[in-house]
Amino acid sequence: MTTFTELGLPAPLVDALAQQGVTEPFPIQAATLPHTLTGRDVLGRGRTGSGKTYGFVLPVLARLAAGPTRRRPGRPRALILAPTRELATQIEASILPLGKALGLKTTTIFGGVSAHPQITKLRDGVDIVVACPGRLADHMRSGEVKLDRIEITVLDEADHMADLGFLPEVRRILAATPERGQRLLFSATLDGGIDVLVKQFLHDPVLHSVDSAQSPVATMTHHVLHLEETHRLPVLIDLTAAPGRTLVFTRTKHRAKALTRKLVAQGVPAVELHGNLGQNARTRNLTAFSSGTARTLVATDIAARGIHVDDVALVIHADPPVEHKAYLHRSGRTARAGASGTVITLMTDAQVADVRALTRKAGIKPTTTRIDPAHPLLAELAPGERTFDTSPRRPVVDNRPSKVTASGAAPGAGRGRGRGKPSENRGGQAARANARSRRSGEREGTPPGGQSDRRAGGQRSRNQADAPRSTRTGNRSARSSAGGSRRGGAGSPERRRQSGR
Structure with missing residues (x-):
């Protein structure tokens, strides 16, 4: 069995993997690492559960750790695109313990949550961004993130992004990355709109196919x-x-x-x-x-x-x-x-x-x-x-x-x-x-501002409910007096005319 060291991973990364209980590469990792570590563009096909995540996470970490450049505010060095928030979160979870051992910082970017913490982390500077296309495109349009320093771009579950209609956004994002940067595309299937991405953005890619989605699982x-x-x-x-x-x-x-x-x-x-x-x-x-x-x-x-x-x-x-x-x-x-x-x-x-x-x-x-x-x-x-x-x-x-x-x-x-x-x-x-x-008050696609407004309104209601009784009574009295002055209070001429009828 080939080891991670024999495949070319640096010792600190091998040690960090061992601490996570990972000591032997899966077939798709063993097949792709010799090419991804040298900077080649790679197409990796394998069904879910075949080890694709480490197949692209490991070369990203190894190459960034060995590279001479350092992170800059708003200019990440690697980009990993994923179709769903849950997948983005789990990719980040795979990266965090390994990246910490190498001194690399990672953040996730996706919708459904406030944009402000994401903006703060981008401004502080990160090495790796794991993102869903929609929210990343928003940050690009606002100027909070620029992709001109991206060294490695990864598309995970590319066929699913195509199924969800993300390809136009993905193409715009890839077009914003350096043309000669390394690009890795991993997916369970490589068909449909994926061919368009491969022809436009990958340069002489190496294809590795291990356990396609149609392959039976013996267990x-x-x-x-x-x-x-x-x-x-x-x-x-x-x-x-x-x-x-x-x-x-x-x-x-x-x-x-x-x-x-x-x-x-x-x-x-x-x-x-x-x-x-x-x-x-x-x-x-x-x-x-x-x-x-x-x-x-x-x-x-x-x-x-x-x-x-x-x-x-x-x-x-x-x-x-x-x-x-x-x-x-x-x-x-x-x-x-x-x-x-x-x-x-x-x-x-x-x-x-x-x-x-x-x-x-x-x-x-x-x-x-x-x-x-x-x-x-x-x-x-x-x-x-x-x-x-x-x-x-x-x-x-x-x-x-x-x-x-x-x-x-x-x-x-x-x-x-x-x-x-x-x-x-x-x-x-x-x-x-x-x-x-x-x-939960959150809904997909709700702008962060609308979310804050609703929370603020709810907080004002709770604050009012928690106020002393005398304060609430006084507030009602004040509102009654104001209303009486506008509509004709007890001492107003209008009220006296009505009482005399």
Whole structure:
């Protein structure tokens, strides 16, 4: 087995990796590092969980640490573009402990949160920016960041950025980087609009393909459960009440929210993740799932890529996805890095044709079984004692900003299936996390100013409510006097004329 040292990584970086428990390179890392470390443009293709993140993080860190230039305010040295906030946050989490050992500073830039902390960090100077295209473009237009000193540009999950319609913005961003800078493009598939980016911005790239999205995962088993529509919820409750982590996918944000409420109402500690949640709520819920406080995450396709949580034993397609690529990426949240996992698709009579076409295009041959909520197969797919939280505690609403980030989550903090009962208070904690999510005032695309205005208004209301009674009474009296003067108070001629009628 080739070592990181033999591949050319500097000793401080190898030592930092060892402290993170990483001692051997994955195949895609071993294949790409000899070229990325020498400055070549590289196309890396590999399915989720194949080690792509370290495949580009390691050469970025190694080359910046060895380079003669130093960071300058508003002019980062490396740029990593990602399609979602969660993916950007997890890339940063991979970089931080390694970058600290090399004296390199990193920050993330994405929407849904205030722009001011991002601007402050840019002005202080950072080496690496991990960004989503939209907010980065905003900072470029305002002049807070310039990309003329970028030495290495990385596009992660490039095909997903194409699916989300980010390519025009990505092209404008790449055009702002130095033409001869190194460019790395990593993706599960290299098709569609990706070819346009490759031809325009990469120079004589080397292609390395390891485990494409269509490659079967030997440690992943696929099942289709054919059931009645009325049995969908009871089956989901049974599967998610088993020990361990379960990730449940729905097609819409509304269904994710509704299903989470139903599971929590039945005593299953569950949280939701979808685009209607503000960033603080999304981070809290993902952290609850990562730490094991909530053992079930109900999500839309926002979690189909870039979400890495150790020991997800079960992925359930509560709603079968429309496209086969979505099926593969959703399923890729389990059986990662050699671990085993189970993927279940719930199918009604009306969905038979669609599910058959979906699995055929995905290259999957699942085991199909007609079941009801009492079928013994459920216990085989999700083994262990079913536990439910029946505490009467009411959810506590907390609108304070989150003090945790996804990078602070303990990836291996949860338990695998069958290792014992979850703590009895998890259901109440999950309910509280859910309540905070629903009450979060943040929405995607809301300008930071509008967010501040709403918070300020809420603070004024709370301050008034906390004021002494005499002060509030005096304020009402003052308003009454003012109103009386304007409309005709008790001593006004108008009031006297009215009283005499």
